[in-house]
Amino acid sequence: MSDSLHPDIPAIDQNVFSAMQSLKELSKIQKALDIAQKQTDQAMAEQVEICEIPSPTFHEEKRAQEIARRMKAYGLTDVTIDSIGNVVGIRKGSGNGPVLVIDAHMDTVFPEGTDVTVRREGDTYYAPGIGDNTSGVRALLQLIRCFNEADIQTQGDIIFVGTVGEEGNGDIRGAKFICNGDRHIDGYIAIDSFTAGVVVMGGVGCHRWRVGISGPGGHSFMDFGKIPSAIHAMCHAGHLIDQLTPPSEPYTTFNIGTIKGGTSVNTIAPYCEVDVDIRSISNDELLKLETQIFQAFEEGVAEENKRWGITDSERMLKLTKTQIGDRPAGARPDDCPVIQTALCAQKLLGIELTQFCPSATDANAPISKNIPSACLGSGGLSEKFHSLDEYFVAQDIHQGPQLVLLAACTLVGAEGQKPLLPIINS
Template sequence: MKHITLGILMTLGFSTCSVFAQGSTEIDKKYSKEVDRLYKSKKVKEAFSHIRSQMDETTADLITLTEVLAPPFMEDERGKVFAKMLEEAGVDSLWTDKVGNVIGLRKGTSGASGYVGVDAHLDVVFPQGTDVSVQKVGDTLKAPGIGDDTRGLAMLISMLKAMNKAEIKTEKDLLIVGTVGEEGLGDLRGMKYLFNESGLDIDSWIAIDGGSLGRISNAGLGSKRYKLLIKGQGGHSWGAFGLANPHHALGKAIDIFSKDAWAYTSGDIPKTSFNVGRIGGGTSVNSIPFESWMEVDMRAIDPKNLDEIEAIFKNSVEKAITQYNASGVRGEVDYELIKIGDRPSGELPASLPLIQRTMAATKLFGETPRLGRGSTNINIPVAKGIPAVCIGRGGQGGGAHSLHEWYLNDEEGDESIQLALLITLSEAGLDK
């Protein structure tokens, strides 16, 4: 069956990591002082030096990981490579959980319960068969997935190596994690398992994803995704003319939903969006299809609006199928709605210690903290009220989610690893 991409986007704002949340970026002096002391400590400075000196190793790790393709639900091989890197860099224990998350535990000294987690996601958006060979053009690396989020995985390995070389001990236990299922239909399954089923007592979470330094997500952009499947008898385009046609019914569903949803999103409400991303079905140009389908993405800042746009979608489909079957066609079509994605919304206050520390650390690197909202791994802890932030991977890059994705490591690239380490240590506590 041939898949067709339909570029219909009706939106008042959409993004994965770049929609800015509300919230003051004012930093409490006590957190500025705390992070500044940490930044100036001898062991942290030594770790920063190791991060700079192992840049070539980090680039080699990035290339190795990039060239192991990892679509959602097929992250196993990359997970094995990442696990080997964690083991060689040095963790106290290492395991792959039930859904495929690769977890390295670095024990703290306090014996206190509750983990601090730091992660990057293993999966990329590209399907099996995609050529992920890394091409070097000067200092620029080109390959699908090299930035999003393979660079984040390489950063975790660099952080771990630097902590061990500098003999840094944290007060709290650290979980260093390569998560599965962040992209697309993966639907944050790795994080859902960690926070809902794993039994791990997680106090706070730091995700590495997205772009430049200074970008800090403290809020989750919720989304609901559905596949609408419409079925009919099917037949010859001439001999069975007049028979109910699933494609025609699908067209009516798109038309009614687009009108009703556009009227809703154009109102005085927080940003809400809807998108028909893919359609498909049929066997030939001269056949009435027996099946037609589309995939729909809806997003909203406010959980209430997300529920309401979902209700509009369901009502629109019901209305469209009822009207089509009553239009005089012979026979009728029926339909099925299959939920293929559900990411919760939520927002954490900027006053939380983790967010304060993240902003203070960001400022020490000469960047202006920018609080934002995204559809990332932190959606899950944020919706549960667990402190979490998503930070950028630094460097220069472009073409994310495309075959011409590229990444260039520059001074900001090393600083992004140092920043991630500083935030992690400020949250976990540096053992003196």
């Protein structure tokens, strides 16, 4: 793995650290931190209950309704499900303060019909989706309880969101919708299924394309040499793509993830399509590699047409490209207030920083809008996520909510302390 995935950790701003240290000593903040630790059994039971509500990408409705119900039960009075399916609960501040969004995505990668029944062995829980991202939803709901049961008063508003469509072809559509400019946002924290030692400081850009090659097709014997094959052209293009060497710094990758086409073993294929995933932490390198890959597909089609001397437009293979994913890349500077408060909260809580790196999360959306942002961990340990063997170890699950709570209170200002999150001018 490239060293570019592990950039130097920024120095902690001592002014931010001192402000958070003073805040942490306040009685209501201490009460909230204690609530997170004392409610771990309740929180883990909630994680199990939510996990057992199926929530495939594009079909999060049942889970969304249950999360909305729980947000209201835990004291949020302004709770709605927006037009794209996000659950949005607003906790108003005293006024004239910055607006902070805290989100956790509700969807999982598993299709309808997947058995999501949770099996427990000691402190380990087994089920598809038990970690990614039911653990994030658990931490989000625990945060709401901490704020309301400790009666913490903030100057700025906090918007709690359960987002749709973070996974796969969902293309972070829920987070993009929140950041589309319809509401004012000064800062953003996404909670995902990492340990509390992880700080995601940037967004790995991801472009996904469905590339199709089509032609008339024909009989494998009678039309041999007269009709070009869509599959043969795609194989040639795939070979060319496999020869590409993207840079290791900034870390840039490609993958042909699916391929399908043809009609039978004795038919010259009239159609073939692939889904391509291109990633980089640099938008420039992402676009450069994308251009090279498109050129390879063009050459694959041209080579197959040329091989058989096809010049008739009705018999020639043709290429189509449809974008199915667009996650913008970006990174936050060292002095980003969300990153600084996250690092300070880790230090004050005695949490070791284990990873400081970019990733592909809901935080890509606000980062691309130059909104102070980071993705933080839910606490606990998620393993084998995106597989049917996924499991979650319920150790130190209180650390995720505690970490985000301290960061959020410092950012929006709590219990009379000045907020450290600047208000973005519209």
